Amino acid sequence: MGRIQSSVGLITGFQIQETVDQLMKVNALPRDRLNARTEELQKQQAAISELTALVVGVELTTDRLGQASLFTATTVASNKADLIAATSTGTPKKGSYSFIPVQQAQSQQLTSSLFSSGEQAFSQGELVIHTGGFLDESVQLDQLNGGAGVARGLIKITDRAGNSQTIDLRFAQTAQDVVDAINSNDSIKVVATLDGDRFSLQDQSSTIISDLKVEEVAGGSTAADLGLSLISTADSSANGSSVLNLTSNTALRSLRDGIGLSLIEDEGLRIELKDESSFNVKIKLDPNSASLGQLLTEINKDADGKFIAKIASDGKSIQLEDLTSGAGEFSVRSSTGTLAAQLGLEGEPTNGVVSGKKLIAGLGDVLLSSLNGGKGFSELGEIAVKNRSGLTTVIDLAGAETLDAVVEAINSANAGVKAQLNRTKTGLEIVDTTGGSDNALQISNSGAAETATELGIEATATSDRIDSGSLGLQYVSRNTRLDQFNGSGAIRGSINLTDTTGKTARLNFNSIAPDTVGDIIDAINDLDIGVQAEINAAGDGIILIDTVGGEGQLIVSNVGSGNTATRLGIEGTGTSQEVNGETRIAIDGSNTIRIDSDDGTTLNELVEKINSKSTSPVNASLLNLGSGGGVRLLLNGKQTGSSARVAIESEIGISFSETSKAQDAIIAFGASDSFGGVLVSSATNTFEGVVDDVRLTINGTSTQSTTVTVSESSDTLSKQLETFVTQYNLLRDKVAAVTQFDSAANTVGVLFSSSVTLRIESTFGSFLTGKFRGTGSINNLGQLGINFDDKGKLSLDKQKLSEVLASDPGAVRDFFTTEDFGFSAQAKKVAERLAGISNGTLLSKNNALQRQIEQNITRLEAFDVRLDRQRTRLLTQFYNMETAIGKLQNNQTALDQLQIIPPLGSSSSN
Secondary structure, eight states: OOOOOOSBOTTTOOBHHHHHHHHHHHHTHHHHHHHHHHHHHHHHHHHHHHHHHHHHHHHHHHHHHTOGGGGGOEEEEETTTTTEEEEESSOOOSEEEEEEEEEOOBOOEEEEEEESOTTOBOOSEEEEEEOSOOSOOOOBGGGTGGGTOOOOBEEEEEOTTSOEEEEEOTTOOBHHHHHHHHHTOSSOOEEEEEETTEEEEEEOOSSOSSOEEEEESTTOOHHHHTTOTTOEESSSEEEOOOOOOOOTTOBGGGTTTTTOOOOOTTOEEEEEOTTSOEEEEEOOOOTTTOBHHHHHHHHHTTOTTSEEEEEOTTSSSEEEEEOOOSSSOOEEEEEETTHHHHHTOOSOOBTTEEEOOOSOOOTTOOBGGGSGGGTOOSOOOEEEEEOTTSOEEEEEOTTOOBHHHHHHHHHTTTSSEEEEEOTTSSSEEEEEOSOOOSSOEEEEEESSOOHHHHTTOOEEESSSEEEOOOOOOOOOOTTOBGGGSTTOOSOOSEEEEEOTTSOEEEEEHHHHOOOBHHHHHHHHHTSSSSEEEEEOTTSSEEEEEEOSOOSSOOEEEEOTTOOHHHHHTOOEEOEEEEETTEEEEEEEEESOEEEEEOTTOBHHHHHHHHHHOTTOSEEEEEEEOSTTTOEEEEEEESSOSGGGOOEEEESSSOOEEEEEOOBOEEEEETOOSSBOOEEEEESSSEEESSSTTEEEEEOSOOSSOEEEEEEEOSHHHHHHHHHHHHHHHHHHHHHHHHTOEETTTTEEOTTTTOHHHHHHHHHHHHHHHSOOTTSOSOOSGGGGTEEEOTTSOEEEOHHHHHHHHHHOHHHHHHHHHOTTTSHHHHHHHHHHHHHOTTTOHHHHHHHHHHHHHHHHHHHHHHHHHHHHHHHHHHHHHHHHHHHHHHHHHHHHHHHHHHHTSOOTTOOOOO
16 A cells, blocks of 8 residues: 655645755756747748748749640620620630520429319329320421521511511521411411421412412522422412421431431341342441431442442332342341331332331321330221211221321311310320210221221210320430430439349449430440340330349439439339230339329329429429419429420319420520521520530520620739739748847747748749740730839739730740740749759758757657656655654654653652
8 A cells, every 4th residue: 555645744844746846847947948949940840831832822823824725815705694694614716606595495384274272182093294205396497408407587478468478487496486487477368387398388368469479588598498489379378399308418316206216236137139149237326426328328338239228219218129130039127126127128029129117207297106105006097987976987097107197187088077186295186076966976996907096096985075195106215315304414423223133233324424315224234233224115214124033122222312313213113014015023214204193182182292203394382363262283394495395184184274385595696687597405594515615694585686705815814913923922921920020029030030031032032023035025024014012022013914915915925935934934943942842942941840840859758758757756755754754753752752651660759
């Protein structure tokens, strides 16, 4: 058990701890002086580090002054920023660009029929939100005339009553835009329609004093490009010439109603000829950039004069002709893939020619082969139509290749019905026109074909209409660009995929950077797991199919906080469903949204169901019409742009009207009062790449031009010189702070009289005031308006700089950028001498200080050990002294007691 020690002597009352502390303070004086010196060295080192950073900062600013791009800097300005704002995103080329802001982008808005309140209940059924497959979309004018397009401008139409009207087509994008522009005029009685591959005009004048005619305006060629320039007739109707035909320049991506061709790896044809020779043709083309001419060249390149593939005389298909003779059988089929079927070349030859099916429809038409999810229908036959007056008519639809042909056949049959697009524009409706009511409207199959069934119009209705529902126009294919797919735009981020055996793979789209749906499909199929991706049966999305038949689940999920799988429509868990005639576990990423309504589902609950769908393209809310006014369901599109269009199909007794149209922003580049220039569209109000390295943003619309000017700018150089001056002055302030002398307080800066600071001042001083040889007519900073003030700081005269730049910009560039001798190159050498990692003055000083500090720290540690020992020794000595004194006191007490005790045998006396 150790003894108890106290700061005060228990025997003597002596202040042991205090005495030892005082003695130790004296003993520690050499250590304290060394510690103070070390702290001073550390302050000097910190100051040296700050000066080093500031010198490097000066070096960085002068490095920038040596870059040639600084002297090619441009400024971007719009003369009407309230209409079109322009900003630089890089280094745009100088020039002046004229734009007319035609149209701003907007999202779609749909408003429902009126309901009493949000608690109104619906019956059981389904609300379907279609995001594509619309049958009323017409051809872009840029696709007309074999891809040559239309020179947009003005045309003049005169009706037979002699009235004339100039029609402004400068900003028409589609064939339907042309029709709408003609039909919206109030001065002439002419109605325009789309008739197959041409425009048609119908004069409805009651007075006949002139020919129906179309003329060019202001020397344009718009009427000719639209096939209307030859119209001058006394007849009430006139058809323009054909403007939609295949040519060698036709883009493959525009074929088959925009589905294009699927040219996967090793896609090819097997051609067998009459001379019994055969050819395997491999096609290696990019379906998104190649033309029809390139495809024909690929097919014909190894033909040896034995066959030829070419555009058919109808201008709508291609044909392959056998140029040989013999007893063999001529045939064309796919060797790998489905190319022969896509081109429609699998039919029987006629006179040595295999004719393909139509690859393009009409100006406002679709191919039947693009319907039913892109599978088309079997050979059409007859349908029987019984109108409400009781008359039955058999209508033959055989040979129809387009939807318009079907509509025309029905409408020309005098069956008391009219065929037209349905309300959602995704299918057909047959409307009774007899006015009868004694009979049901009935459409049925006639003969062996099931044509009415396939077209979705086999029905019996007590109303005047039969609706086919969606005819399933395919609008997603391998060639679909991601910026047109579900509003996805660029796909980045990662997804996790797990097959039914539990095997997992991660797909990182940041590294793949896909452009098309086909890129997505190929990336998934390249994974080493049992999952296969392809276009789904409805032609409206991607389907993932489990191929290993495990006991687990097929799962696709987002990685982290990303939403990539959700945007692709494939997030979730696989379910059992029929795929290609088999029951499989699959995830169908259909872009058609289906909302189920139970019997009794309220309007409020329907809003919640719509909004809970992560892939829903719309936000739902209720529009309250005020006291007693009821409510309407309001659907607002989440995205802007025409590709964000939706249509609603309802089984639960709710209808919608469009109160705002989904539309792209449009600008006309190079347009004038009579010429439309080039139309450019964007799903948002921002345009990238119309002018290289310039971003345009539409803030309003106008019929007048806005000029965007890209010009040389001295602002960038001026700002960089300002940065250099500021950075140097910061260095100068720091030098002044660390070398200052305060006579009143008798204090000095941490680097007072340091040779390092003197070196910085003298080196930069002589450099910045000196002359530069080999840089041309400008050889010092003063010529550019950069000078020292009376405090040793730099200042910049912007006016003088601007004048020099205006008079001789090349000389300014040479002064800063000349290799080896220019200001930037010389400044780098100065900075390297001061702050370079190899023998730089500041670094050498910092290293010397570091060595001294480390030596001092070692000595301080030794001092601490020695002082600790001294303290222990002193304390021990004092405590031992206390012990000795205690023993002496005890001995004295014992002696005193011996003196007062009588000896044995003695007696005390009083």
